[in-house]
Amino acid sequence: MTLRDIINKLLRRQTASASTARERLQLVLAHDRSDLSTELLDQMRREILEVVAKYVEIDMNEGAVSLETEDRMTALVANLPIKRTLNGQIKLIEPINESEKNSQDVESKDHNS
Amino acid sequence: MATDTRVILICSGKGGVGKTTLTANLGISLARQGLTTAVLDADFGLRNLDLLLGLENRIVYTAQEVLEEECRLDQALVKHKQESNLSLLPAGNPRMLDWLKPDDMKRIVDMLKEQFNYVLIDCPAGVEDGFKNAMAAAQEAIVVTNPEVSAVRDADRVIGLLNTNAIKPVQLVLNRVRPKMMANQEMLSIDDVTDILALPLLGLVLEDEQVIVSTNRGEPLTLNSVNSPAAKCYLNIAKRLQGEDIPLIDPVEESSGFGAKFRRLMQTKIF
Ligand SMILES: Nc1ncnc2c1ncn2[C@@H]1O[C@H](COP(=O)(O)OP(=O)(O)OP(=O)(O)O)[C@@H](O)[C@H]1O
Ligand SMILES: [Mg+2]
Numbered sequence: 001m002t003l004r005d006i007i008n009k010l011l012r013r014q015t016a017s018a019s020t021a022r023e024r025l026q027l028v029l030a031h032d033r034s035d036l037s038t039e040l041l042d043q044m045r046r047e048i049l050e051v052v053a054k055y056v057e058i059d060m061n062e063g064a065v066s067l068e069t070e071d072r073m074t075a076l077v078a079n080l081p082i083k084r085t086l087n088g089q090i091k092l093i094e095p096i097n098e099s100e101k102n103s104q105d106v107e108s109k110d111h112n113s
Numbered sequence: 114m115a116t117d118t119r120v121i122l123i124c125s126g127k128g129g130v131g132k133t134t135l136t137a138n139l140g141i142s143l144a145r146q147g148l149t150t151a152v153l154d155a156d157f158g159l160r161n162l163d164l165l166l167g168l169e170n171r172i173v174y175t176a177q178e179v180l181e182e183e184c185r186l187d188q189a190l191v192k193h194k195q196e197s198n199l200s201l202l203p204a205g206n207p208r209m210l211d212w213l214k215p216d217d218m219k220r221i222v223d224m225l226k227e228q229f230n231y232v233l234i235d236c237p238a239g240v241e242d243g244f245k246n247a248m249a250a251a252q253e254a255i256v257v258t259n260p261e262v263s264a265v266r267d268a269d270r271v272i273g274l275l276n277t278n279a280i281k282p283v284q285l286v287l288n289r290v291r292p293k294m295m296a297n298q299e300m301l302s303i304d305d306v307t308d309i310l311a312l313p314l315l316g317l318v319l320e321d322e323q324v325i326v327s328t329n330r331g332e333p334l335t336l337n338s339v340n341s342p343a344a345k346c347y348l349n350i351a352k353r354l355q356g357e358d359i360p361l362i363d364p365v366e367e368s369s370g371f372g373a374k375f376r377r378l379m380q381t382k383i384f
Contacts, residue, residue, distance in 0.1 A: 003381050004298055016298035021262050022305045028262075029269050029309065 030067040041065055048078055057083045118226040121233050121354075122251035122280065126267030128238030130259050131288035134324060135347070136235040137165040137333040142351030144198035145335070148230040151190070153221065154204035155247040156237040157213065166193060167331025168201050177205025179224070180217050186224045195336060200229075210242070215249030222250035240270055254280045255315060259289045260301040268310055284315035286350060291320045292364035303363070314361065316350035318343050 005015045031038075045065035052058055063080040123136045133156070140152040153176070154162040163169040174189035179202075186202075193199040202225065225232045234251055237243035248254075254275050258268040268285075275283050287306055294300035307314050321343035327334045334344040335351075349359045 002298065003378060018295075018298040018301050018305065021301050022309070025262050025265055025301075025309055028266060032266065032269060033273065 034067050041067070044076075045078070049080065052080055059083060118229055119231050120222055120226065120250065120252045121231065122236060122248055122254040122275075123233055123257060124236035124244060124247070124254060124271055124275075125238065125257045125264070126240060126269075126271040127258070127264045130257050130264050131286075131318065132238075132257050133161050133165055133235050134328070134333075135255070135257055135286060135288065135318070135350075136162060136233050138335045138344070138347035139351055139354070140166070140199050140231075140233055141193070141196055141333045141335045142348050143231050143233075143354070144193070144196040146351065146355060147198065148355075149198050149228065150231040150233065151200050151202060151225045151229040152233045152235060153202045153225065155218065155234050155243065157204045157209045158207050158237055158243060160204035162235050163191075163201060163203050164331060165328055165333060166199075166201055168193065168203075169331070172203045175203040175205040176221055177209050179221060180205075180213075186228075213242075213246055215246050218246045218250040240267075240274060244271075244274075248275070248278055248280065251280055254283045255286055256283060256310075256312065257286045257288055258306065258310075260287060260295070260303075260306055262301075265301065265306055265309060272310060272312065283312055285310060285312040286315050287317040289320045290317045290364055296365045302365075303361075315353055316346060316361070317364070318346040318350075319364065 002016075002019070005019060008015050042065075045063065048065060049058065049060055049063055053060065058080050063078070065076065065078045068075050068077050123132050123139075125132050136152050140150050143150045152162060152166070154160050156162070157176075163172060168191045171191050173191075174184040176189065178184045179186050179189045190200040190202055193201070202221070222232055222234070234247050236247045256268050256271055256275070258264045272283060275281075285307060287303060290303075291300055295302055303314065303317060319342040321334075321341055323334055323338055323341040324343050327336075327338070333347075334341055335347050338344055339348065352359050
């Protein structure tokens, strides 16, 4: 952001159009260069989440997958917030046989309440 | 016979950004530096290079007759009146598009390479067959664009195609630059465009009414009015192409005085 943009913001004027142009271009080019539609991106996001969810606990509704471009290199950037346990550690899901037990635990707890 | 001929594609993706004007002025400027130069009009659908060079009335044969072996190359080449180092190979009939193949363009350019130091290919707009045929014959490219979103986006498409076809170097010419609008941040800056497209900048060309005047006359700016803003830009581009180290002017810095200082301050990046 430039000084001009800030002054414009303070005066509630529109920002200079060059920065808008730059941002719109960067976005549209990231997609042009990858030939990926937003639908495909979303599908990819869901599949990546499923894979990651096998190893760490994440919120399936959170997380974004986007394309970022710099110097003609386009990167697929996945931002997946990992849920943490109360003591601040990343909660790792136990291996499958264990996790089955866990889910039973949860069920029985529900039963009690 | 010239060795090490440089075959340069002048392309843009988007139409009307200034390819033909650049081809004509670069042709004149290189010829003036004593370099034998051929400009090839590869825009068979909508040819214009002849008109910009003022050679439209002197065309007898075209690339078409050369390819069909109805005439020799030197019969089709039109020498420029004042700059004898410059020759135009005119585009043929638009119907050529029905049968023209990339190999045909290669054949034409191979013939031109025997006689010239430079071959400049004026591309049609778009990224379809006309462009692909022209690209097949080129080694390096100049991408022309304007500081506008649509022109930059289309340039990006073309750069992608040039990269996959191993054309290099690919350099950028930013045409129709308006220093005032850039200073006011109402136009994409030079850095914006070069960063986004990630290409080295061969030069910029200022917006200049004289371009239209020179087109009316069929005399490229670089031929006479070398003091017009755009003419200087074209001359610098030709020199840089030849490897001369001509510093780039910053159009915003150029405008001097308090106004410019203030504008520069306003442009200071804060975040
Ligand atoms: N620097 C400039 N200043 C002012 N006008 C310009 C400048 N460059 C080009 N023009 C004008 O823009 C128009 C298009 O230029 P030109 O024919 O060179 O573009 P082009 O890319 O070859 O177009 P096409 O894609 O149709 O072949 C012309 O009217 C020309 O006079
Ligand atoms: Mg043209």
